[in-house]
Amino acid sequence: MAYKLSGIVLWGVLALAGVGCSAEAPSPEEAQDEADEAAIAGVAAADPSATLATRAVLANLRSFDLKSSNAWDRRVLFGQQEYDTSNRAAHGLGKVASDVEQVSGKQPGLVSYELSSAYPGSTSVFDRAGFAAGRPALRELILDKRRRGILTSLVWHLRCPKARSTLPDKYAPADCPADYTMAELLERKPDGSRGAHFDEWKGMLDELAELLWSLKDDRGALAPVLLRPFHEFTGEWFWWGRSNTPETYAAVWRHMVTYLREGRGLHNVLWVFCPAAPTERHLGGYERYYPGDAFVDVVSFDRYDHSSSFAAGFADDLDAVGGFARAHGKVAAVAEVGRDLVGMPRSPTWFTRSLLAPLKTRSFGYVALWRNAPWEKFAPEPGDAEIASDFKDMTSDEAVLLAGKHDLYRPLHVAAP
Numbered sequence: 001m002a003y004k005l006s007g008i009v010l011w012g013v014l015a016l017a018g019v020g021c022s023a024e025a026p027s028p029e030e031a032q033d034e035a036d037e038a039a040i041a042g043v044a045a046a047d048p049s050a051t052l053a054t055r056a057v058l059a060n061l062r063s064f065d066l067k068s069s070n071a072w073d074r075r076v077l078f079g080q081q082e083y084d085t086s087n088r089a090a091h092g093l094g095k096v097a098s099d100v101e102q103v104s105g106k107q108p109g110l111v112s113y114e115l116s117s118a119y120p121g122s123t124s125v126f127d128r129a130g131f132a133a134g135r136p137a138l139r140e141l142i143l144d145k146r147r148r149g150i151l152t153s154l155v156w157h158l159r160c161p162k163a164r165s166t167l168p169d170k171y172a173p174a175d176c177p178a179d180y181t182m183a184e185l186l187e188r189k190p191d192g193s194r195g196a197h198f199d200e201w202k203g204m205l206d207e208l209a210e211l212l213w214s215l216k217d218d219r220g221a222l223a224p225v226l227l228r229p230f231h232e233f234t235g236e237w238f239w240w241g242r243s244n245t246p247e248t249y250a251a252v253w254r255h256m257v258t259y260l261r262e263g264r265g266l267h268n269v270l271w272v273f274c275p276a277a278p279t280e281r282h283l284g285g286y287e288r289y290y291p292g293d294a295f296v297d298v299v300s301f302d303r304y305d306h307s308s309s310f311a312a313g314f315a316d317d318l319d320a321v322g323g324f325a326r327a328h329g330k331v332a333a334v335a336e337v338g339r340d341l342v343g344m345p346r347s348p349t350w351f352t353r354s355l356l357a358p359l360k361t362r363s364f365g366y367v368a369l370w371r372n373a374p375w376e377k378f379a380p381e382p383g384d385a386e387i388a389s390d391f392k393d394m395t396s397d398e399a400v401l402l403a404g405k406h407d408l409y410r411p412l413h414v415a416a417p
């Protein structure tokens with residue numbers, strides 16, 4: 001009896017010491033995470049606490065370089081605004097047939113959605129209940145892309161807080177009182193209290209936070225998104241472009257990032273800084289609006305082909321933004337580009353010569369066309385024989401990455417463990 005007890009005691013001691021016991025093997029998912037973590041160990045996002053998937057997205061975008069000596073990296077990710085919720089026949093938050101897919105046979109590798117689309121048409125953008133009503137549809141669209149390895153970008157046409165209407169699309173200067181400035185979002189009164197619009201601004205950020213917190217994938221991890229607020233600030237067609245100064249713009253941006261990151265604990269966002277046609281507007285000056293490396297992951301720009309000067313201006317923007325991004329260790333991107341096939345003469349080689357050819361000599365992570373809608377068209381639709389062939393030539397080029405077998409939320413250079 002004593003012998004058996006001693007044996008039991010001895011076995012217990014050995015077990016506690018780890019002798020004769022093997023550590024539990026990691027699950028396939030855990031092993032994959034470990035491999036991914038090792039692959040991107042040197043990749044740092046603006047957010048020091050960015051999630052693994054968020055840093056993997058950033059690592060992939062950084063690796064895309066059409067000037068690289070590595071054949072795998074010589075590519076650029078192709079995307080389009082609302083490609084699966086807006087086409088020439090319909091526009092909204094419901095699923096529609098993608099014109100890009102019907103013409104090319106493939107879906108873009110990146111989609112951009114409008115945050116204000118989550119609001120019912122007659123609801124104020126600052127109406128939190130209205131946003132909550134539309135949020136589930138937007139959430140499902142984003143999670144659908146996460147499951148298929150397609151990246152999601154969110155652009156925010158923020159309604160002027162003093163707009164004369166409660167409609168969500170009141171973001172033009174004419175919709176805002178002439179004396180309203182962006183500084184009022186962060187206004188602080190002499191007694192230290194906040195101004196009238198701070199609570200509205202904070203409330204909108206809280207609703208955005210609820211959306212971002214709801215983006216849990218099949219494993220319970222938050223799906224990363226690229227977030228592009230206050231874009232085209234170098235133009236005068238949005239109230240935040242007309243009513244800002246470099247100091248105010250940067251302060252509002254830093255407040256927004258800090259509140260969502262530290263105040264709401266969100267670490268699944270890559271922040272996209274985006275002037276419009278930067279070498280034409282605020283030449284040499286858009287940099288003054290830059291909020292700092294700790295608040296930006298992607299430096300992008302928007303430019304549209306409205307005239308014969310597009311080619312030269314596009315090349316200048318690519319060089320300027322590409323150089324600025326490299327100097328700051330950021331991804332360079334073309335967030336919006338296109339030639340409206342409704343309002344402009346057809347150019348049978350625009351996609352291969354005007355868009356892709358200049359990108360092939362530069363290092364950009366992604367390029368995104370604007371949307372197709374009943375009133376505008378930036379990609380061919382079925383039946384556009386005149387330009388569809390050129391578009392298919394572009395999308396079939398080995399340098400152009402579309403949706404497919406690659407999961408862009410995992411490091412593309414890592415093999416399965």
